[in-house]
Amino acid sequence: MTTAVALESLEAPLIDSHCHIVFRNFDDDLEEVAQRWRDAGVGRLLHACVEPSEIPAIRALADRFPELRYSVGVHPLDPEHWAADTQEVLRQAAKADSRVVAIGELGLDLFRTKDLGPQLAMLRPQLDLAVELDLPVIIHCRDAAEPMLEELRERTLRGVCPRGVMHCWSGTPEEMQGFLELGLYISFSGNVTFPKATDTHACAQSVPADRYLVETDCPFLAPVPRRGKRNEPSYVMAVAQRLSELRGEPLTVVAQQSTRNACTLFGAALHNV
Known part of the structure; x- marks a missing residue:
């Protein structure tokens, strides 16, 4: 099934989660990029966000x-952007705009550095903030599943682990x-x-239907056959298509389910797509 044929049968717009x-590599053609995601059936x-100075520009994009x-x-690899007042900056930004639907991306990354201390010092107050504001978290976790699970399990025991x-x-x-x-969702990208x-394929095949999302993480990780080029939101269709193949399900099912799951996790602001 080609993407063009699949689009005709989609009953639910996709969400690039x-x-x-x-990022600056979208400056010259963002209107064309937007037209492509709309043509591809991406509804949301x-x-x-990776650091606070981005927030005004992201808010302007939402406008x-x-x-x-x-x-x-x-982001866990950006400790230079964490200061004594950063939690409060994030709190006020989230409370000021109903279009803020999550805290993150936060997490742990042991691929580029083995120093967990600064990362945990940023992670914990962001997790606390998500619980305080009753918002879900977007977790970046690379080569750090064990310490991340340890942190979240301990919080679950105390009743302070966000979704x-x-x-x-x-x-x-x-x-x-x-x-x-722990109740978390799993999001698949390019x-x-x-x-x-192969591990990612196995996960896509076995993840419960009500617990997966699709994303691009653009401009990174463009899917096959565009691997190595700039990624963009319209390419989330290729991710959904690959999930449908791995799971042996129609693309319409993956589109509807991933959209339903994203709306369940992120709330009313993603509904009515």
Whole structure:
């Protein structure tokens, strides 16, 4: 089934549940990019935030594109953007705009650094803020499933673990099961289309129907056959198509289910797509 044929049968618009179109490599053609995501049947975008200085520009994008919702947060590899007042900055930004539907992207990353201390110092107040504001979290977790599970399990025992999603999933089925047991969702991006991503394929096949999302994480991780090029929200269709193949389900089912799941997790601001 080609994407063009599949689009004709879609009954629910897709939601790209994680993108970064604020990046400068979209400056020259963002209107054309927007037309392509609309033509592809993408009804909502969730724009992730990686550091507080992005927030005004992301808010301006939400003004420009009414289908866009966004998060506020600090990426685990950006400790230079965390200061004594950052939690309060994020709190006020989230409370000021109903289009803020999540805290993040936050998390842990041991791929580029082995120093967990600064990352935990940013992670914990953001998790606290999500609980306080009753917002889900968008979790970046790379080569750090064990410490992330430890942190979230301890919080679950204390009743202070927010709901959320493991974005751009690339872990093992065993790691996925640990996060599912904590009530988290699993989001698949362009890497699920990579031929050698066997663990990700296995996770896509076994994740419960009511617990998966689709995303691009653009401009990163463009799906096959555009791998290595700039990614964009319209390409979320390729992610959904690959999930439908791996799960042996029609594309319409994956589109409807992933959209339903995103609306369940992120709330009323993503409904009516």
